Amino acid sequence: MPYHYSRKRPVATKKPAPKKKVAVKLQVKQLTKTQLKQIEEHSKEHSKAHINKMVKLMKMGHSFSKAHKMVSSTE
Numbered sequence: 001m002p003y004h005y006s007r008k009r010p011v012a013t014k015k016p017a018p019k020k021k022v023a024v025k026l027q028v029k030q031l032t033k034t035q036l037k038q039i040e041e042h043s044k045e046h047s048k049a050h051i052n053k054m055v056k057l058m059k060m061g062h063s064f065s066k067a068h069k070m071v072s073s074t075e
Contacts, residue, residue: 029059029061030059031055031058031059035058035064038064039051039054039055039058039064042054042064042068050071050072050075053067053071053074054067054068054071057070057071
């Protein structure tokens with residue numbers, strides 16, 4: 001019997017496409033009135049750079065205390 005009748009040919013498999021890197025969009029929100037009040041009081045005791053870093057973190061969704069801990073640990 002000829003070769004093509006006796007065995008099945010191996011099926012060529014497709015290689016998976018390389019994964020594309022997708023830019024992650026951060027959800028930026030506005031600060032609430034309470035957060036603005038907390039920042040205003042807090043700014044009396046800390047530098048402008050400290051406050052700016054905290055505001056940036058809070059806009060990304062962190063709470064006031066979490067943002068303060070994160071910024072304080074890097075200084």
